[in-house]
Amino acid sequence: MTDFVNASLREIAAALAQKKISSVELTTLFLDRIEQLNPTLNAFITVDRDKALAAAHAADAKLGAGGAATLTGIPLAHKDIFCAEGWRTTCGSKMLADFVAPYDAHVVERLNAAGMVPLGKCNMDEFAMGSSNETSFFGPVKNPWNPACVPGGSSGGSAAAVAARLAPAATGTDTGGSIRQPAALCGLTGLKPTYGVVSRYGMIAFASSLDQGGPMAKSAEDCALLLGAMAGFDPRDSTSLERPAEDYCRDLDKPLQGLRIGLPREFFGAGMDAGVRAAVDAALAEYRKLGATTVEVSLPNSGLSVPAYYVIAPAEASSNLSRFDGVRYGHRAADYADLDDMYAKSRAEGFGAEVKRRILIGTYVLSHGYYDAYYLKAQKVRRLIAADFQEAFKSCDVIAGPTAPSVAFKFGAKSADPVQMYLSDIYTIAVNLAGLPGMSIPCGFDKDLPVGLQLVAPWFGEARMLNVAHRYQLVTDWHARMPAEPAA
Amino acid sequence: MSQWEVVIGLETHVQLQTKSKIFSGASTAFGAEPNRQACAVDIALPGVLPVLNREAVVCAIKFGLAVGANIAPRSVFARKNYFYPDLPKGYQISQFEIPVVAGGGLTIRVGETEKFVHLTRAHLEEDAGKSLHEDFHGKTGIDLNRAGTPLLEIVTEPDMRSSAEAVAYAKALHSLVTWIGICDGNMQEGSFRCDANVSVRKPGGPLGTRREIKNLNSFRFLQQAIDYEIQWQIAEIEEGRKIQQATVLFDPDTGETRAMRSKEDAHDYRYFPDPDLLPLEIQPEWIAAVKAGLPELPQAMQQRFQASYGLSAYDAATLAATRDSARFYEDALAVAGKDNAKLCANWVMGELAARLNRDEKEIAASPVSAAQLAGMIRRIADGTLSSKLAKEVFDALWNGDGKDADAIIEVRGLRQVSDASAIEPIIDEVLAANPKSVEEFRTGKEKAFNALVGQVMKASKGKANPQQVNDLLRKKLSA
Secondary structure (H helix, E strand, O other): OHHHHHHHHHHHHHHHHHOOHHHHOOOOOHHHHHHHHHHHOOOOEEOHHHHHHHHHHHHEEEEEEEEOOOOOOOEEEEEEOOOOOOOOOOOOOHHHHEEEOOOOOOHHHHHHHHHEEEEEEEEEOHHHOOOOOOOOOOOOOOEEOOEEEEOOOOHHHHHHHHOOOOOOOOOEOEEEEEEEEHHHHHEEEEEEOOOOOOOOOOOOOOOOOOOEEEEOOOOOHHHHHHHHOOOOOOOOOOOOOOOOOOOOOOOOOOOOOEEEEEHHHHHOOEEEEEEHHHHOOOOOHHHHHHHEEEEEEOOOOOHHHHHHOOOOOHHHHHHHHHHHHOOOOOOOOOOEEEEEEHHHHHHHHHHHHHHHHHHHHHHHHHHOOOOOOHHHHHHHHHHHHHHHHHHOOOOOEEEEEEEEOOOOOOOOOOOOOHHOOOOOOOOOOOHHHHHOOOEEEEEEEOOOEEEEEEEEEOOOOHHHHHHHHHHHHHHHHHHHHOOOOOOO | OOOEEEEEEEEEHHHHOOOOOOOHHHHHHOOOOOOOOOOOOHHHOOOOOOOOOOHHHHHOOOOOOOOOOOOOOOOOOOEEEEEOOOOOOOOOEEOOOOOOOOOOOOEEOOOOOEEEEEEEEEEEEEEEEEOOOOOOOOOEEEOOOOOOEEEEEEEEEOOEOHHHHHHHHHHHHHHHHHHHHOOOOOOOOOEEEEEEEEEEEEOOOOOOOOOEEEEEEEHHHHHHHHHHHHHHHHHHHHHOOOOOOEEEEEEEEOEEEEEEOOOOOOOOOEEEOOOOOOOEOOHOOOOOOOOOOOOOHHHHHHHHHHHHHOOOHHHHHHHOOOOOHHHHHHHHHHHHHHHHHHHHHHHHHHHHHHHHHHHHOOHOOOOOHHHHHHHHHHHHHHHOHHHHHHHHHHHHHHOOOOOHHHHHHHHHHOOEEOOOHHHHHHHHHHHHOHHHHHHHHHHOOOHHHHHHHHHHHHHHHOOOOHHHHHHHHHHHOOO
C-alpha cells in the first residue's frame, strides 16, 4: 500500500483503471494517514470521512462503467479558501469558523467533475494573509520535514498535507507566493497559473487582481494533469479568460536544447541564504547539462514589488473583507449596544491581528488624500514591473531563481516583525503583480530542509514552464524525496 | 424673495428595466417575499463575483443617445466603500472617475419659456437592499431583493432656477426614460427617485453652499421640498446664519426638510476601480446597433407632427407626451387620413382624453380603438355626422355598443340630414309654430334666431345639418 502513498497521479490512475486498487481503498488509505498524522501536523481544518468515501464510491462506479476521466477516483485536499457545498469553509478565520458553504467554487466543481475525491479542507493563514501559516485561527501547521519549522504560507496546510503524503495532491491559491513559497519550504512542486486561467469564483477573495488558484503536488507532471482539470473559462468570473482548453501535458517531454533561461540579476544578490544559492546554482548547472543556456536579465523595478504589493493587496483586501460584517453570516459578537458597536465588536473578535493590520493599511492607502500617493503610485509601479518582465522575456524563454530567500524558518522567527515576514515573498510577489505563471520545484536541501527553484514563464507559458520543470525532474530526485514519518 | 437667485441641480436614480440584476442572474421583479430574489451574489456570500449585465449597458447607451451625450468608449466600475446592513458587500459597485455617459441635456418648458438643462453625467450602479424597521420588535429586518437592481444615476449641471424648472426637468426626464423603454417610471415603487441639490445666492454672485434633499419620489414632493428648502435657506441667511453643507430628508407629513448628516460626518467612500470587473468597453458598432433600435425621440416626433400634420407646438407636445399617446394618434391618422390631422388631434386630446381621465384608464387600454375613432372622424369629415351626433357615436363606441361608427350610424339612424328638401318642411313648421320668435328676430334680436335654430334641430331629432339649418333659416326669414 505504501506504493500508492508515494505514487504519481499517473501511476495511481493506472492502478485504479487496472483495478489494482479501488478509489474507496485509496481514499481510506489517505484518510487513515490523516487520522494518524494530522494531530501532529495540523494540516487539515476539516476532514469528512463520510463525504470522502461517498465520493470514492461514486468514482468507483464511474471506473467500473469504463471510460472514466484520468483523475477519477484520486483523492485530493482543498485549501480551505475554496467554497465546497456542504463543507465548512473557514478561510482559516474565526470569522468563518462555522460557515458551511452552500455552493461549490469553480475549481471544486471542475475537480469533482473530473472524478477526484475531496478528503478535506486544509489549514491556511487567515484569509491567505501570511507566509508561515502562523496567522491561522486553527493553529499553525507543522512542516513535515521539521515540526519546529513553519511550512510556509499561506497554502501551508495544503503543502504539509502533500509533503507528508496525507493526500496525493492539493489545491492552493497564490496572491503573492502562497502556492510557490510553501511548495518550496515543503519540497513540493506548486504552480500559480497566468492570472485569469483558473476561475476565482468561489475562492474567497483576498486581493482580487492578484489571487489565482493552482495545483500543489509531488511533480510537474502531476501539476500539469491537475491544472488541466482546474483551468477553463468560467462566465461567473469576469476576469476569467475565454481561451481554448489546453493539454498542459503536451510538451512535458520536449528536450530542452536551445532553451534560454533568464537569471534576473536582482534575484541573485544579497538576501539569499548561501545554502539556497548553492542549491539554485546546482540546478542551473543541471539545466546547462540538459542543453539550456543561461543569460543574465534585469528586472530593474523588482525592488519595488514588495512595497507596491503591500499597498495594492491590502487595499483590495480592506474592501473584499467588508462583507464580513456579522449581518448575514459569519461571526457576530454576542453583545452590542448598536449597529456600529455590532460591526466593531464582530470584526474585532472575528479577525486576527495580521488581517486587521492589512485592513488598516488598505483603508489608509485608499483614503481621501492618500489615494494618489499610495494606490495610484503602486499601480504605476505594477505596470513598470510587468514591463520589466516583458523586456526580459525578449532575451529568454523562462526566468529562474530562488523561490524564497531561505529554507523553512522556526516558528516565531519572523512573526514579531511583519516586514521580515513580508520579505519571505520577495521573489514571488513580482510574478503576481505581472500576472505571469510561476512555479516552484524542489532543487536540493539546506540545513536538511527543502530548497525551491522558481520558474517564471511569459503569459500562458504554463505548458513550456511545466516542460522545463519536468525535464529537470526526469534527471533529479529531489521532488521524489519525502520526509521521515514523524512520531504520531 | 426676488433679491435671491435659486440654484438647483438634480441627481435622479432611474431603475433600469432589465429582467435580471446588474451583476447577477436574480430577477428584478418588484414585490416578491423578502429575500426570495436575492441570489448568492446579491447576498455577498464569500467567494462570489459580479458579472455585468449587458442589457443594463444597452439601457445606458440608449439614454446617452437620447440626450445627445458622449458614450465613453471605456468606462470603469468602482467600489464605493461604506458599511450598512442593507449593503451586503460593504461596498456599492458604481462608476466614479469615468462614467459611461457624459454631457448632453434635455429641453424643458415652463409656461412659454424653453430651457436647455445640461447633464453632467450618467453612470451605472447597483441599488442597495432595504432595511425594514417595523414588525421586528426593536430589531431591523433586511430585505435584499432590491440589492443589485440596476440603476442609472443621471446628474444635471446646476442649471435650474426654480422648483417649477426642477419639476419640469424631472417630468421631461421621466417621460424620456419611459419613452425609450429603459425604466417603467413607477415612482411609488421607487423606479424613479430624485435628489435635489439646492442653494441660493445673490444674482451674479458666487454659488451658495448647497444642501442635498434625498430620495424624493413624487413630482409634488420634489416641488414642496425645494420650495421649503429655498425659504429655509433664505431665512437662515437673512437672519445672519451660514448654510452648512448637509444631506437632508423631506418629511411629506410636515412639508419640512431636516438635516440627516452634515459635511463633517460625511463618509470617505475610498473609491477605487473594482478589480473584479474589467473596464467597460463600448465599440462604435455596438452604439450604432442600439441606435438603430431606438424609437423616434419625443422632440423629433413633435417637430415632425408640426411639419407633416400642421399641428401647433402645443398639440404636437401634448400628443407626443407619451409613446402610447403618439402611437394612438398616428394609428388613427393612418385610417382617418392626413387631411383630418387637426380633427383627429382635437378628438384625441379632447373627448378621448377626458373619458380616459374620468375612468382612470391608460390610452393603451382605451375602449375606443384608434381605428374606431378614425372611422368616426371620417364620418364627421364627410358630413355624415354632426359633432353632436359624433358624441353619441363616441359614447356608443366607448360602451362597446357597436363594432364601428358606420354600424352605429346604421342601427341608430344617426345619419345627418343635409338634404334641403327634407329640412325645409321642418323649418316651415317651426316658423309657423313660433310667430313670436320670428317677430323678435325681425326687430333685430339675434338671440331669437338661435332659438329658432334650436327648435329646428330639436324637431329633426338632432339629425339636421346645423350649418344648412342656419343657411336655410336665414334665407327664409329674409325672404
